[in-house]
Amino acid sequence: MGLPLGQVPDEALLAGLATGDPEIAVAFVRRFQRTVFGVAVAVVGDAQLAEDIAQQTFERAWRHGQVYDSRRGSVRTWLTAIAHNLAIDAVRARRARPVAPEDLDALLDVVRETPEARALADDASARVRAALGLLPREQARALVMAGIYGMTAREVAAFEGVPLGTAKTRIRTATGRLRTALEAEETER
Numbered sequence: 001m002g003l004p005l006g007q008v009p010d011e012a013l014l015a016g017l018a019t020g021d022p023e024i025a026v027a028f029v030r031r032f033q034r035t036v037f038g039v040a041v042a043v044v045g046d047a048q049l050a051e052d053i054a055q056q057t058f059e060r061a062w063r064h065g066q067v068y069d070s071r072r073g074s075v076r077t078w079l080t081a082i083a084h085n086l087a088i089d090a091v092r093a094r095r096a097r098p099v100a101p102e103d104l105d106a107l108l109d110v111v112r113e114t115p116e117a118r119a120l121a122d123d124a125s126a127r128v129r130a131a132l133g134l135l136p137r138e139q140a141r142a143l144v145m146a147g148i149y150g151m152t153a154r155e156v157a158a159f160e161g162v163p164l165g166t167a168k169t170r171i172r173t174a175t176g177r178l179r180t181a182l183e184a185e186e187t188e189r
Contacts, residue, residue: 010075017062029058035076036083038149039159042141043087053090057083077158080151084159131181135174142170143178 008016013031016024036057041050060082068078132140138160145151145159157167 011068011070014061014065014068014075017065025062028061032058032076032079035149035151036079039080039083039145040087042144043084044090049090050087053083053086056086060086073158074155076151077155080155080159127182127185128178131178131185134181135177139170139174139177142167143174146171147175 008027010031013024013028017028033054037050037054040053040057041047044050044053057079061079068075072078073081132143135143142156142160145156146153151159153168153171154164156171157164160167162170
């Protein structure tokens with residue numbers, strides 16, 4: 001009897017996708033779904049579109065798993081690169097659509113913060129998001145990938161196409177700036 005699917009190495013799970021075994025496919029998706037979805041939503045900013053991109057990512061992994069080369073990075077890095085490229089393609093494919101004046105109020109209501117939404121929102125999350133929004137984009141992206149999606153500095157570097165030292169510096173600098181901003185806000189309260 002082999003290892004339980006939760007303990008099977010990433011490369012073996014990827015290779016197992018080609019067998020068509022539904023249990024292997026489910027285990028593979030479950031292992032990487034948060035990371036893949038997180039990358040997609042970070043790029044496109046739309047949960048529904050990010051779900052579509054995540055599905056496309058797993059379909060590509062299934063169809064093209066044989067081209068994966070472990071010398072070029074981990075399975076996680078390979079998948080996040082696929083998701084990132086698909087998300088960039090989706091962003092490029094979007095076209096600005098004019099909005100009819102009668103639809104403008106409904107759109108503005110969606111982006112306005114209502115008292116109900118504010119009451120339901122977690123105060124700490126809102127503060128972190130606001131402070132994160134003040135960081136330079138590349139630092140914020142690196143921090144979110146590392147802190148929220150659990151990517152290593154090496155994976156962030158590969159995903160962003162930057163040297164490892166640059167990724168580490170971005171993560172470290174962003175963490176320090178975020179901490180300073182949150183501490184300053186706490187002092188003002």
